[in-house]
Amino acid sequence: MTERLDGRQAPPADAAGGPSTGPAAPPSKKPRLGPSPAVAIAFLLPAALLLGIWVVYPIGYSLFRSLFDASGQGFVGLGNYATIFTDSGMLTTIRNNLIWVVVAPIVVTTLGLIFAVLTERIRWATAFKLIVFMPMAVSLMAAGVIFRLVYEENPDRGVANAILTTVHDTFSSSQGYPEARPREGDQSPVTDQNGAVVTKQAAQAGQPVLIPIVGVRQEFMPDDAAPAQAPAAGDGLAGTVWFDFTPGGGGVNGAVDGSERGLPGMTVEAVSSGGEVAATATTAEDGTFRFEGLPAGSYTVRLPQSNFEASYNGLTWLGPTLITPAIIGAFVWVWAGFAMVLIAAGLAAIPRDALEAARIDGATEWQVFRKITVPLLSPVLLVVFVTMIINTLKVFDLVFIIAPASVQPQANVVALEMWRVSFGGGGNQGLGSALAIFLLLLVLPFMIMNIRRFRRGDS
Template sequence: MTTATAGGAGSAPPADKRPDTGPGTGRRPRGSVTGTRRAVAAAFLLPALVLLGALVVYPIVYSVYRSFLDQSGTGFAGLDNYEALFTDATIRTAVKNNAIWVVFAPTVATVLGLIFAVLTERIRWGTAFKLIVFMPMAISMLAAGIIFRLVYEQAPERGVANAVAVGVHDTFAESPGFPKAHPLPVHPLKAGGDGSFVTKETVRAGQPANLPLVGVVPAKMPGDAEPAKAATASGDGITGTAWLDFTKGGGGKPNVVDPEELGLKGLTVEAVKDGKVVATATAGPDGVFTLPASADGSLLRLPADNFREPYNGVDWLGPSLVTPGIIGSYVWMWAGFAMVLIAAGLAGLPRELLEAARVDGANEWQVFRRITVPMLAPVLAVVLVTLMINVLKIFDLVFIIAPGSSQDDANVLALQLYRTSFGTDADLGVGSAIAVLLLLLVIPVMLFNVRRIRKEGRR
């Protein structure tokens, strides 16, 4: 009769009953589970590590090496290529513009994303609005650049931005009259030297004053312009006619008011004596104007304001506005990205805290500033850092939107890297130095992001 050992049913079998795994038994010892897992992990990571080395590590190492060589790549240049980063005016402009991009583009996009995310929580059609704002993210940088190149076109009939600007301007400001108008040599007018026109001889009371002009397209004439009427002498004053001395199809006579010719409505006429304006009149729909008796013996002058060019909007792609204009196109694309991430973080906020603050008497601005924004700080940091890294390598929008005349003013480091390395006078040494500079600028942002992630992981 056998008895149970003190260890009970869970105790190990006697040594002589354990399975033999020694040599000659045909059994293999069980491998380490930890070692197997490490081997499998290494096998899966190896292709990624090879790609990382080939596509990231090797280009970085080679760029650093190439930055110390001359333009031909055969001679050692020392720090000459890095010196060019601080002495070349074009590269300095690129560095300055990159600083502007890093400061303003991510900040504006993040702030707009925060505003959109908070406001769309309170409206029924918030989802539709988010979809519309996020849609530009589906557009490539190339397509967005082409779109905004057209938006910023100078001609109002082509550029949407200037079409709006001109429409608003012309609503509140009087548009110029006849920018291309001018007299013919046979006309009684001559150039005044400042864009104005003056009569060749003085005018006298009792004698009609004719002021014919040409150069105005009939389609550009005021809509309420009437057929010109020949002026007749009246009392001590001076009466005259300002008209477009042009007959469709020909047949008209110079200096004669023909039946089909239109009056220059709104044209300003000044009477000038001894260099001083003594009287002013404005032509009516039929071109007739009347000056008082004080204009007797004066020269009639048509001021330059009658002929100034019309307002054509803002030069968005000029040297002073090209960088802000391109930043605007970037914000248009990436504000939706910021909004979606912030909205996701906003959805995870504990609503009881917000309601408790409102119950305690906090208004919406206080709730937003003291509770919502601080609790969204990790999400805002992610969005801001991501956009900062993104704008450091901005290239497509600047290359496409900025015209050739303004590309130097809109230059950024990524574009300068391309132009230096593959342009007309390519210098891969300086181009590699610019690439190293870009890497050095990105590293602090990446380190900040890594520290933030580790800090979040400890919570």
């Protein structure tokens, strides 16, 4: 199993051409013993019948059927094609296909190139290639289920949002207490100031700063919140931020009672009389905080507004806005390995002398890559790119599985719409046939390209 994904071990020409060398050459040039055409036709007959009935005849029938309405009785001319380009839902579909065709092939080809180049620099290249290539063997339906799980919106369940929130929380305060507010009233030591909570009076040295908060919703109460306590005696300004609410009633407003809980993770600022933030601290599990090394002076204490915003929960991947990029992400996951393996084989075929000579002449690695490697790879890159365009035009399973039913109109693509219109409840086989012909027209240029390229290679 080792090394087999290494392109150098699996020369593509040998794979394709078998014992022969070079592109397939027609063996018909010289006269030789051979069977009569009747025998040839006998050998070809099963394939010809199947291709004729299941592939060629349907092209003609679809073309014909696309000119009729849903019932198949009324002739509508090009009416179904006009629908494709005027119906607003259809236009969304076509716009999505456009996004797919522009974005997905470029991303897949670029990633494949990067992976192919980078795998040349690690010792575990085979393992890496196996991992990246593996999704090729998995059905798109299973890949769809995989990514439904990845994209789950709840960051406690979907790994995409779990990563996003973790990264986000690393760079900003994590704990949010939306809708929480200071205990108001003449007796309260704190008040609301433009969404922030400030102490009414400057803090007295040696006196703990009490910041009572009310209105903390149960779902935002952190699991690790401990019973609130007065700060331990010590130097500097210290205090407690706590949820001034005694479950079951009782307790004294504005005082830390035994059963009340601290609010951990609050950002606390010491604000000098000039209005500048002199120090910041974060509350502990019991709600206490302490400003270390604060110069002597008069300070008020402030809980900035950021404490009272909802915490970051990641992106709505499967919502109407992000659904197409999200599905393209799954597509890239499936196809990057294909691009990588093909490009790696091309890379292995580049004559090392050319690169060597350029380096001796003083070219930098980037110049070598840009001016020699990429141009020499361009035939392979083109093959990968074109294959991806064809695949994006035909994309169906991933959209069908990943997009939730309510979002499918926003995620729709032509191949899926064709199925929906004809079989998935639409019941309009006239429009469905027009969409199938439209799809065929989209891949037609690549068909012609393939035929041309084959003729060139074969003659």
